[in-house]
Amino acid sequence: MTLHASLHLDPARVVAPVSRRTFGSFVEHMGRCVYGGIYEPAHPSAGADGFRQDVLALVRELGVSVVRYPGGNFVSGYRWEDGVGPVSERPVRRDLAWHSLETNEVGIDEFMRWAALAGVEVMYALNLGTRGVQEALDVHEYLTFPGGTALSDRRGGKPYGISMFCLGNEMDGPWQTGHKTASAYGRLAAETARALRSADPGIELIACGSSNSSMPTFGAWEATVLEIAYDTVDSISAHAYYEPVDGDLASFLASAVDMDHFIDSVAATADSVGARRKSPKRINISFDEWNVWYHSRFMAEPQTEWTTAPRLIEDAYNVADAVVVGSLLIALLRHSDRVTAACQAQLVNVIAPIRAEPDGPAWRQTIFHPYALTSRLAAGTVLDVVVDAPLYETDRYGPVPVIDAVATLDEGLSIFAVNRSLTDSTELTFSTAAFPGAWRAGEAWLVSDADLTATNTQAAPDRVVPRPLDVSLDGDAVTAVLPPVSWSAIRLTC
Known part of the structure; x- marks a missing residue:
């Protein structure tokens, strides 16, 4: 059976400019993301600085714009000064x-060199778990001050020019080292923000919102x-993270419904606070951790030994995971008026679009492809797309449209669409x-497979790749047939 759906597009219905920071990622000192991921000095592809060139090439292909670093939960116990100075003198902590040993072989300076090679902006996360105002000022001085002070001279060389800082990580979570109540965290965040702004009035600061929307304090925490x-802050x-629960693929494919609601709820809460304060300021959203994560598997396998990486x-x-990731990107673009940065977590090996083996190859996971294509093709402005599509039933979200889509307009028109139907x-x-103009098909891609469980592996790294999608143009009418459980990108040019 073939269903029928239509999109209604209007160049005047602009949501916001496409933010390149929507295509962010996340590097945490967790597992093999750093050691064995971006950094492996003994690897055949490693440069003189120890960074894997094969991984760097894939990062550039992925189209990452900004990377959040160094955590994540890791940052709440991190002493940044352990990772500067002579490597041979750095302590193991x-x-x-993550119940691991950190060698500090890669610290701020090494990571900033990697970021320059990758061509990415850095979103730096501050430790407000075990540390506070003074340490935030110290690391900010080390990173950004031109010179002539003790910390900037210790750095040597030019300042790194980081402008965006996270005021801690998931401080609402009891699992977090230094977990705080909302009022205690809010006070510490405000104090830290005021101090940082006295040093750098143009700094961008992100407060910790809820670590997920199912937290019992969600909403109340943000308020x-x-x-x-x-x-004192710019964003929250x-x-x-999403995974199929009890084999419920229909609800899993509709995960973007939850992301939409999450974003709308946080925006509404922030606006309510602003209204009560009679403030003209608007708080934006940094969706700086998102992905498909089979969290239930991880929780079943706790770490017992203290090992490195x-x-x-x-x-x-x-x-199916790739289709969901593509749909989450659609949701993020649709909210470009409020979501001004977003980071898929993480970049390499750890719930990542890129996998890399020691002394072996690096390859693209299935979720790499919708991300890379969206990053490359989404430009200009985001358009408010009205979708007219049949509904299907989900246990978690009720009736949901089989088609979800977003469009961007620059000198061309890009459509990103997902077909959630299982059959x-x-x-x-x-x-x-x-x-206006005479439009023609530029390129069109499809991520789909008859085997929804198909993966890319070291032995078969290209088992799942984007395939060309047939697009028909008849005058002003554009038609494409999307297979069940598929993600697609269509680019039209004049």
Whole structure:
């Protein structure tokens, strides 16, 4: 059976400019993300600085714009000064977050060199778990001050020019080292923000929001934190991970419904605080952790030994996971008026689009492809797309449209769409009549497979790759048939 759906597009219905920071990622000192991921001095591809060139090439291909570093839960116990100075003199520390040993072989300076090679901006996360105002000022001085002070001279060389800082990580979570109540955290965040702004008035600061929307304090946490810190911060964070629960693939494919609601709820809470304060300022959202994560598997395998760079949550992603990741990118773009940064967690090996083996190859996981194509093709402005599509039932979210889509407009028109139906292809149509010019098909791609469990592996790294999608243009009418459980990108040019 073939279903029918249509998109209604209007160049005047602009959501916001496409933010390149939507295509962010996350490097945490966790598992093999750093050691054995981006950094492996003994690898055949490693440069003189120890960074794997094969991984760097894939990072550039992925189209990452900004990387959050160094955590994550790791940052709440991190002493940044352990990772500067001569490597041979750096201490080995326990990392309580991931029950690992941290060698500090890679610290701020090494990571900033990697970021320059990768061509990415850095979003730096501050430790507000076990540390506070003074340490935040110290690391900010080390990173950004031109010279002539003790810490900037210790750095040597030019300042790194970081402008975006996270005020801690998931401080609402009892698992977090230094976990705090909303009021205690809000006060510390506000105090730290005021101190940092006295040093750098142009700094961008992100307060910790809820670590996920199922937290019992969700909503109340954001309201309390922002009541205290509203005037001192620019954004509040949101984190969300998705996995199929009890084999419920239909609900899993509709995960973007939850992300939409999460974003709308945080925005509404922030606006409510702003209204009570009679403030003209608007708080944005940094969705700086998101991905598919089979969290239930990780929780079933706790770490018992203290080792360096253990294999942690190296999920192998399948076709359905790739479709969900593509749909989450659609949701993030749709909210570009409020979501001004987003980071898929993480970049290499740890729940990542890129996998790398010691002394071996690096390859693209299935989720690499919708991310890379969206990053490359989404540009200009995001358009508010009205979707007219049949509904299907989900246990978690109720009736949900089989088609979800977003569009961006620059010198071309890009459409990103997902067919959530488990069984039926959907004929998708839209018109370019509202857009001046003679439009033609530029490129069109499809991520789909008859085997939804298919993965890319070291032995078969290209088992799942984007395939060309047939697109028909008849005057102003554009038509494409999307297979069940598929993600697609269509690019039209004049």
